[in-house]
Every structure is written in C-alpha cells, then in structure tokens.
Amino acid sequence: MPSLQSLRRKIASVKNTQKITKAMKMVAAAKLKRAQDRILSSRPYAHQLRDVVRHLAERASRLSHPLLHKREGHKTELLVITSDRGLCGAFNANILRQAAEFLKEHAEQGQEVSVSVAGRKGCDFFRRRTWTIRQEWPGIFDRLSFEHALDMGQDIIQHYNDGTFDQLYVVYNEFKSVMQQRVVVEKLLPIESLDEEAGQEPAKAVGAYLFEPDEHELLQTLLPKHFQVQAFRVLLESAAAEQAARMTAMDGATRNAGELIQKVTLFYNKTRQAAITKELMDIVGGAEALK
Amino acid sequence: MADTGNTVPTGKLLLEVVTPDKLLVSEYVDQISAPGTDGDFGVLPGHCHFLTTLRIGELHYRIGEAEHYMSVLWGFADVTPQKVTVLAEISEKAEDIDVDRAHEAVARAEERLERGGLPSEVEEARVSLEKARLRQKVAERLKKQGHA
Numbered sequence: 165m166p167s168l169q170s171l172r173r174k175i176a177s178v179k180n181t182q183k184i185t186k187a188m189k190m191v192a193a194a195k196l197k198r199a200q201d202r203i204l205s206s207r208p209y210a211h212q213l214r215d216v217v218r219h220l221a222e223r224a225s226r227l228s229h230p231l232l233h234k235r236e237g238h239k240t241e242l243l244v245i246t247s248d249r250g251l252c253g254a255f256n257a258n259i260l261r262q263a264a265e266f267l268k269e270h271a272e273q274g275q276e277v278s279v280s281v282a283g284r285k286g287c288d289f290f291r292r293r294t295w296t297i298r299q300e301w302p303g304i305f306d307r308l309s310f311e312h313a314l315d316m317g318q319d320i321i322q323h324y325n326d327g328t329f330d331q332l333y334v335v336y337n338e339f340k341s342v343m344q345q346r347v348v349v350e351k352l353l354p355i356e357s358l359d360e361e362a363g364q365e366p367a368k369a370v371g372a373y374l375f376e377p378d379e380h381e382l383l384q385t386l387l388p389k390h391f392q393v394q395a396f397r398v399l400l401e402s403a404a405a406e407q408a409a410r411m412t413a414m415d416g417a418t419r420n421a422g423e424l425i426q427k428v429t430l431f432y433n434k435t436r437q438a439a440i441t442k443e444l445m446d447i448v449g450g451a452e453a454l455k
Numbered sequence: 456m457a458d459t460g461n462t463v464p465t466g467k468l469l470l471e472v473v474t475p476d477k478l479l480v481s482e483y484v485d486q487i488s489a490p491g492t493d494g495d496f497g498v499l500p501g502h503c504h505f506l507t508t509l510r511i512g513e514l515h516y517r518i519g520e521a522e523h524y525m526s527v528l529w530g531f532a533d534v535t536p537q538k539v540t541v542l543a544e545i546s547e548k549a550e551d552i553d554v555d556r557a558h559e560a561v562a563r564a565e566e567r568l569e570r571g572g573l574p575s576e577v578e579e580a581r582v583s584l585e586k587a588r589l590r591q592k593v594a595e596r597l598k599k600q601g602h603a
C-alpha cells in the first residue's frame with residue numbers, strides 16, 4: 165500500500181498540473197477570440213478576390229499568365245501548415261498524417277514531391293523523414309501578420325516560375341467552429357477557375373469582357389495579390405484552429421486532472437482512516453492487556 | 456455573402472465593397488461611379504462585364520435619392536450586369552472619416568512635401584497628401600449634404 169505521504173505528494177502534483185492546464189485553456193480562449201475575429205473579418209475579401217480571379221481565369225486564355233498556365237511537369241510541392249507549439253490535441257498529428265499520405269500517394273504515381281513547411285512542429289517532423297524540404301518557416305505564428313504571407317507568396321511564386329515545381333497543394337486545418345477543425349487539402353497553383361474545381365468543363369465566356377488597363381497588366385497585379393491573400397487566409401485559418409484545438413485539449417486535460425484528484429483523494433482518505441482504525445485497535449488492545 | 460444569381464431586383468445593382476479587414480458595403484444601389492486607373496467610370500444596371508484596377512479616388516453610389524460617398528485607395532473593381540465588387544486596399548465611408556484628423560493629415564503631408572528630401576520620401580509625401588486630400592474631400596461631401 166502506498167504511504168500517506170506519497171499520496172499527498174501525488175495529489176499536490178496533479179493539482180499543480182491542473183492549474184497549468186487551466187491557465188493554458190484560458191490563454192488559448194483569449195487568443196482564440198482574437199484569431200477568430202481576424203479570420204472572420206478577412207474571409208469576405210479573400211473569397212471575393214477568389215471569385216474575381218476565377219471570373220478572369222475563365223475568360224483569359226490559359227497561356228496568358230504563368231500562374232494560370234497548366235504545365236505538363238510532374239513535380240509536386242505540398243505546403244504543410246502546422247503550429248509552432250504543441251499541447252493542442254491531435255492538431256498537428258492530423259495534418260502530418262494527411263501530409264504523409266498525400267506525399268506517399270503522389271510519389272507512387274511517379275511524381276517528384278517536395279515539401280515546404282510553416283510551423284515549428286512540422287519542421288521537426290519532416291527533418292526526421294526522407295522527404296525533401298524545400299523551404300521552412302518556423303516560428304511565424306506568435307505574431308502572424310500579412311508580411312509573412314507576403315514573404316511566403318513571393319518565395320513560392322518565384323520557385324514556381326523558375327520551375328522548381330509544377331503544382332502546389334496546401335494542407336491545413338480549417339477553422340470550422342471552436343469544437344471542430346477540418347483538415348483540408350487544396351490546390352493553390354496553377355490557379356483554377358470555378359468550373360474546373362466543380363469538375364465541369366470551363367464555361368464559355370459570357371459575352372465580351374472589358375479589361376482596363378489591358379488583360380496582361382491586370383493579371384500581373386491581380387494574380388500574385390490573390391495568391392498572397394489566399395496564403396494569408398490559410399495561415400489565419402490554421403492559427404485560429406490551433407487555438408481552438410488547444411482550448412479543447414486543455415479543457416479535457418483539466419477535467420481529467422479533476423477526476424484523478426477526486427479518485428486519489430478518496431483513496432487517500434480511506435487509507436488514512438484505515439491507519440487510524442489500526443492505531444486505535446492497537447491502543448485498545450494494549451489497554452486490555454494491562455488489565 | 457450575397458448570391459450573384461437572380462436575387463437582384465430588376466433595375467438595381469448589388470454593390471459590395473470589401474477591404475482586407477471587412478465587408479464594408481453590401482447593398483442594392485441604382486448607380487455607381489468609381490475611380491478607375493484609366494479614368495473615372497459610371498455603372499448603371501446592365502453594364503457589360505468589366506474588370507479594372509482602381510486608383511486613389513472617390514467612390515460614389517446612389518440609392519434612390521440618397522447619395523453616398525466613400526474613399527477608395529487602390530484595388531480592383533469587377534463589374535457584371537447585376538453586381539459590382541470593389542476590392543479595395545483601404546476604404547472608408549464618408550461618415551466614418553474624422554474631418555479634423557483629415558485636415559491635420561493634409562497639413563502634415565504638405566509640410567513634408569515642402570521640406571523635400573530623398574526622391575522616395577517626396578514620393579511618399581505626395582501619396583500621403585493625395586490620400587489626405589481625398590479623405591478631406593469625401594468627408595466634406597457629407598457636410599455639404601447635411602446642410603442642403
């Protein structure tokens with residue numbers, strides 16, 4: 165039977181852990197609120213911009229801009245968005261499992277695959293694996309700003325134009341609600357039009373479209389902008405999802421710690437009472453013997 | 456987000472103005488005029504498909520008799536017969552602009568422009584002056600309207 169002292173220590177230790185998880189939950193909740201506001205307010209812009217670009221992509225000829233042009237190549241890159249910190253449940257595990265599956269599948273199809281990773285957790289994961297890491301962005305989520313997306317966008321577009329890869333997919337956690345995150349795989353490059361994504365033939369251009377200044381110049385400014393905004397949206401989604409996942413995980417941990425404390429305390433009291441009873445019996449026995 | 460389909464009442468245009476921060480306007484309007492890079496343009500319902508970049512300028516729209524003004528700084532406008540989407544880097548409604556601050560900004564930018572300096576600094580000052588003047592102008596529209 166464990167000693168009373170060791171039980172007391174155990175209770176104290178679990179209580180400490182519970183305090184930490186509780187604090188982490190509260191911090192995550194506060195951060196989540198902020199992240200949620202950011203993603204919700206930036207979604208309309210990202211979505212509208214996407215619609216505009218797709219309208220344009222439907223009408224412009226595929227060859228008119230490198231970001232629209234479908235290449236025959238077989239080099240695929242996967243952009244993996246993870247978090248910088250752990251203790252957020254299955255958040256990173258889900259992403260990395262999906263990423264590894266994706267890479268394996270494409271490698272088996274004879275594609276040449278490479279990865280670029282955002283978030284420290286993902287960097288650690290891929291460094292221990294055999295996949296080629298082309299680029300990594302660790303530690304960006306503490307103070308996430310549009311600059312990061314700009315950076316990322318520039319790097320990726322440049323490598324895409326240089327032919328380092330022919331297609332780019334992204335895998336990230338979408339923030340559906342506080343209780344739900346969804347792992348999403350999306351194709352980012354080349355940019356596809358609406359109908360293609362729905363699996364239909366591209367619609368015939370509806371009448372003439374006027375462009376001002378000319379089509380080429382518009383694409384030149386619009387497409388990189390679009391890509392950066394999409395990258396930023398993905399980062400924001402992931403940041404919000406991370407905080408939500410952490411909050412849920414820490415809530416569970418706090419509850420589990422509470423249960424554990426209850427159980428151990430009950431056992432502790434029982435043990436204590438048994439010890440007292442035993443002592444009493446000893447005393448009574450001793451007194452009897454003296455009579 | 457509002458549907459682009461057939462929900463727009465005939466004779467009306469759906470105007471949506473979005474900035475990276477938020478959806479600023481989503482309304483059915485009768486007429487719009489906006490500052491395109493190659494000159495201002497007006498849009499009435501049934502306009503042909505049109506896509507343009509925007510410069511710094513004033514966006515104006517009319518719902519019935521009510522006139523509305525807002526500032527737009529760069530961005531894109533996508534025009535379809537029933538819907539106009541304005542994607543602006545920065546945009547403000549006239550009623551949200553602080554007139555005093557706009558006046559101050561104009562004074563500050565003018566001073567900086569006079570002081571001169573590196574070409575990049577002058578350019579920067581010129582842009583901020585243009586921005587400040589625009590905000591001032593848009594804000595004053597509202598004032599005039601109020602007195603009328």
